Amino acid sequence: MIRTPLRPLARILTARANGENPDVIERENLRQRHAEMQAASRQRAEGRLLVLGVFFLVAFTAIAVRMGALATSEAVEPVASTAGGSGIAMQRADIVDRKGRILATNFETHSLYAQPPQMVDPEGAVERLVEIFPDLDRDRLLEDFTGKRKFVWIKKKISPEQKQAVHDIGDPGLLFGPREMRLYPNGSLAAHVMGGAGFGKEGVTAAEVIGVAGVEKQFDDYLRDPANGGRPLQLSLDLTVQAASEQVLLGGMKLMNAKGATSVLMDVYTGEVISVVSLPDFDPNDRPRPPTSGFDPSVSPLFNRAVQGVYELGSTFKIFTAAQAVDLGLVNSETIIDTSGPMRIGRFPIGEFNNKNYGKLSVADIIVNSSNRGTGRLALQIGAERQQQFLRALGMFDPTPIEIVEASGGQPLKPKKWGELSTVTISYGHGLSTSPMHLAAGYAAIANGGRYVSPTILRQTGPQLGDRVMSEDAAAQARAMLRKVVTSGTASFGEVPGYQVGGKTGTADKPKPRGGYYESKVIATFAAMFPAHDPKYVLIVTLDEPSVIAHGEERRTAGWTAVPVAGEMIGRIAPLLGLRPQVEPDQITGITLTSN
Template sequence: QARQRAEGRLLVLGLFFVCAFGAIIARMGMTAVSEPAEPVASVPGAAIAAQRADIVDRNGSLLATNFETHSLYAQPPQMIDPVGAAEKLVEIFPDLDRERLIKDFTGKRKFLWVKKKISPEQLQAVHDIGDPGLMFGPREMRLYPNGSLAAHVLGGAGFGKEGVNAAEVIGVAGVERQFDDYLRDPANAGKPLQLSLDLTVQAAAEQVLYGGMKLMNAKGATSILMDAHTGEVISVVSFPDFDPNDRPRPPTSGFDPSDSPLFNRAVQGVYELGSTFKIFTAAQAMDLGLVNADTVIDTRGPLRWGRFAIRDFRNYGNEMSVTKIIVKSSNIGTARLAQQ
């Protein structure tokens, strides 16, 4: 009976080893015949670290790209001198709350983010602290090499899904948000998103408009430049603006939205354009062949339309050419053109 029990146990043990080695051999066989890309795609965090495509202007000039940086996080149980580390971190990052940092480092927390993105100089300074509980994780952040140029068009990007070894960059406003799916799609193979903007024209428009805004002591200013033949937008400017590399927070409730630099006056503002639209009336009348620049129009007033009376700012006479109607901004003359 003892012999039979021993033989039975050996049989069970033998079957166990046969199954174990069989599973290993099967796995090795599957790995050998599989595509080389499959193990890479299955690495944890690969989806988070997906590259985001660049944004360029109509001439290929770079408007937005990715920049490799690092994040800073802490594991308090592994820290040697949490109070000292907190004080040195505040020296490197003055915006950190010293008391809150000490409380977090000396409390029960096992993990906390200190900074989501840091510069190479800051990384070296933290590294010099020498505390093993301060750790770094690789990051890709969005970089706008031209600073505030075309800021309202580009919008900005931030971090979405995050891990210690990677972070997902997502669009939060503007073109970055509108075309977020395209910019994050691996199928595009990193092909940049090309806009109709012209970087050179955009810079010139911003310079001229900013000068005019300061000259008039205006609260803000905006301009839109389009190609009249294609309708392409060549330049969009809104002041005050911001740097998308350091995008400000949206204003809290109770404030006028237009007080925020995030407010895009070109598309969010509401304006009474008034006499600037008289040129469209004159242009359409000329385009239809009804008048030319020298055609004389009856400008006697007031002109009655329903219960309204249309008058001019001054009495410009009983007749004016189409050119003079635009020069003098005649309401009556423009209304006569509209009637034609």
């Protein structure tokens, strides 16, 4: 910094020459220098004050913003989440049946929580809350309210009436949070298909609804994806057919004293499952807890017998053996087979039901009379390798691909060694355990002319036929045999006036958990297709441990148990499916037609 001299020589000499006082110049320069120094000091001070002011402004603004956020926010119960920091997705699409009727939707409700530090009368609030919610633990709640906790969940879901009752308590520490919950307006209808939903990530102002079972879990990503624009998930189920099926099956299960029952109704060309029932069932609005460890899951209402239950389905498998033998050109429906005994495979005898001996039977009559020996001898002609190839083509070796998450657990049980004995026993439905859904897909291939069709729970726009598994001729002969079973064989109770029914009964002894079979416990199944002359649908009805007294005797076989239930069901649902009865008018007597 260069300073101006206080007594510049040039100005001093000039001042002396003009007779002026040189000291005035010095005082003037000194005053000017002091003014400049003061201005510089003031500028530095103002700069420092400005910086300090900006600092305090930013600090107080941040504090004010934080205080405002705290004042307007709600207390949140910490929850574990794999998606840390992500927001709670509240949107979930509806689920509808094939005609657009609601099966699952969302419902606005509230949660109830407490902030104990804000409570005025914790003891009084506890007493009132226990009156409103009798399932609450009074002592635990009092401990939470009077302890050190700052947040306490009381109820994740409450009804409008309960909300009003809590509001009337008037304690400022009792607060409500808005949320959506999943609502199934039809209650237990199609419960095992719906599965149910629960809460994932939760806060007091929102809760994430996630699928926990059934199609809710299978299609969880789709139902929660905002990119779908809220478009509903459309299933293949028909609400009215499902309701009728459940009503008939429940009545049949009680009438036949069965511990459980299941039914599957499937379109033979599209693979659409129009109805699927598993009993006992549950209400997905109040889904029960899974059974504890060591508990037989098959007795739980959560167990889906249609896709998870794998059973030896007995003589319903005989038609597959006959159809394959025809398809291979080994026999036709009129070929005579000697079913006389004895028949042994190694050291194991092959007998008939009630020790019958049918003698020589046509292939069709083997199916009508349900001959084990006759089916076994056909299977020996087919051979183990070709039998396995055929059953694999029918999907009998893998879980069904139907879009219900529990279906992946329905793994068929095959013999470890598939020799001659297994070939014979599997030909009549023993030694290979599959689900009723597997059986429906197998019968659909016979019904539609020999093409495999994959079962699906989603609405389809047209036929979804897969690979050919048998010729049209073999399928046609098999259908004729199944029709004869109803008109002349073990399924006579399955005939429905106006609707030709074809099908096959199957009664299999239940295996014991540790090997062997029960003597008085069976799985009774009727696999049907209708109308038999041009099948549109396959129906499988299975009863677990049925027993009924008829004609003074205890009956357990499918012809006495599953068949009449299936017949009643077909009579109820066929009109709902749009099938017109084919009624042959009775001949009018007493009237003679004459010409003019």
